[in-house]
Amino acid sequence: MNTTFAENKSPALILIVDDEQFIRMQLRLALEREGYQIAEAENGRKALNVFQQLHPDLILLDAIMPDMDGFECCTQLQSLECGRSTPVLMITGLDDQESVDRAFEVGAVDFVTKPVHWPVLRQRVKFLIEQSHLQKQLELAHRELQRLVTIDQLTQVSNRRRFEEYLTQEWQRMAREQLPISMILSDIDYFKLYNDTYGHQVGDYCLQEVAQCINHSIKRPADVVARYGGEEFAVILPNTEIEGAIILAEIICSAVRELKIPHSSSPVSASVTISAGVATIIPKPNSNYQEVIILADKALYQAKLAGRDRIKSISIGKY
Template sequence: MKTNFYKNQSLVLIVDDEPFIRTQLRLALERDGYQIAEARDGLEALILFQQLHPQIVLMDAIMPGMDGFECCIKLQSLDQGKYTPVLMITGLEDQESVDQAFDAGAIDYVTKPIHWPVLRQRVKRLIQQSQLQKQLEAANQELQRLVTIDGLTQVASRRRFEEYFSQEWQRMARDQLPLSLILCDVDYFKSYNDTYGHRAGDRCLQKVAQAIKDSVKRPADLVARYGGEEFAVILPKTEMQGAAILAEKICSVVRKLAIPHSNSQVSGYVTISAGVAADIPQPGSDFQDIISAADRALYQAKIEGRDRFQLSNKQSTYNFSIPRWGA
């Protein structure tokens, strides 16, 4: 095992059982400013790879013990391995060996005796391609995050809500398990904006969203911004009773924020109303029904005086709310 490191340079892992070949490769690549790590066989290569995370691997195909083909396959199974190009170096030029190299996960190959200008160009090109691929994947991940996260409140977006709800509805239908939905609406929010201004309104929504998010503990539960001042909570594997407990908690924690709202007809602070619906989805059914049920329950909560939650049984709304806090 041999390493030679300089800062801010790409690291090349050379894997070959012949010291002379490793030395030739190292000297050729050091001229182009690469860092070099050397391994004498496939097993040592796997250890070094996980320790050093090289930008490219130059792999001899024929080695005793674990050959280059087997080592390449094992590298691809590692998390970092799927992003790291492997350039196979082989004395075999038959079609079967070439196919075997690519089947093992190699990106390209060069044959012995090595044509050094070709090798250097391929190393440079493969590193550049790998770096561009990583940058593209990072950009795509960030774009996906921006699409699925509401920019103001940093909870899930309406688009993510619909995608996730559809996914969980189908999963619960397949497993015949309950799914609950809570729809929340900030009480008298238009009046709040008119009184305190839109910037204050944005800050209010951010605080409410965070309070709702903090109330939801399970990883599978999703909090989303459903509309302007509306939020939704998807609760897989949850019956009405469990959803009701959470809805009461959400109403309570928002109230405890004590955000002043002088024009609220409920109290002097910002409050929310919530509608709760639950169902065991049936295969092929439409999840819009449970959304409508939760929306009707939310409307009933507003009629009943706001700052409360109301339960629905899908088609009609239970006349149920817990006495509230001197509203």
């Protein structure tokens, strides 16, 4: 039997958990004949460790074991990352209604009774693994869809929707913890002249290069780069004081200059440059995140008035 899928080249991995070595051996031999890979654990505690190391596609779990029984093991599996999405087939010598109900309550998706009826086990294992793979495909597709609706398609950084969602989230968190949040709002200098000179297709390439340059300049996972609109890009910096935000803005402006994208129409430079406004504020409870945007926009305006290709900053509060 072929247990592989086009998107999953290796055979499915099944974790067998049973305190009886003879039962584990029987299950291993029967399932290996079907083409599956097998891992074993002799009790619930070891099963939890093996699960976190190997992330099997299916768990065959004995209900009655010393130290930690299958019911408790299944309960703890549900609290682990990926535990909820991994199907558990409970194997039990108990076929009373209470035990069956309890198996499903703790998260098992099916059960078989001892002595094991091998044709039944074979079909249930096959069905559960196929369902598990299908569920994983759906989850991947959902995550990709979620990514697509929050990404600016041209520049591949976060879009305005993601910008607002993330800023709202971090603004509220900083307000609760009374920590500073900073923003860098940047604008490509004389971008209209750039488009007029080189055309919109080359202008799109310029936007892509600048966006990725900014994106590569940030180092912390919590910092988010977004296309704010047109040729404007914003960087959200949670728990960042003004000094740190200014340093990052300087790094970004320098990195854009180093791209050396020709801009023969620019009054300030022979290559593409950006102006940046930096703002830092400690949000007050029940305040609006627009406050930091207004400050950053004001600082950006000051940078443009001062001649562009530079940084201006505004902060409120003590750091």
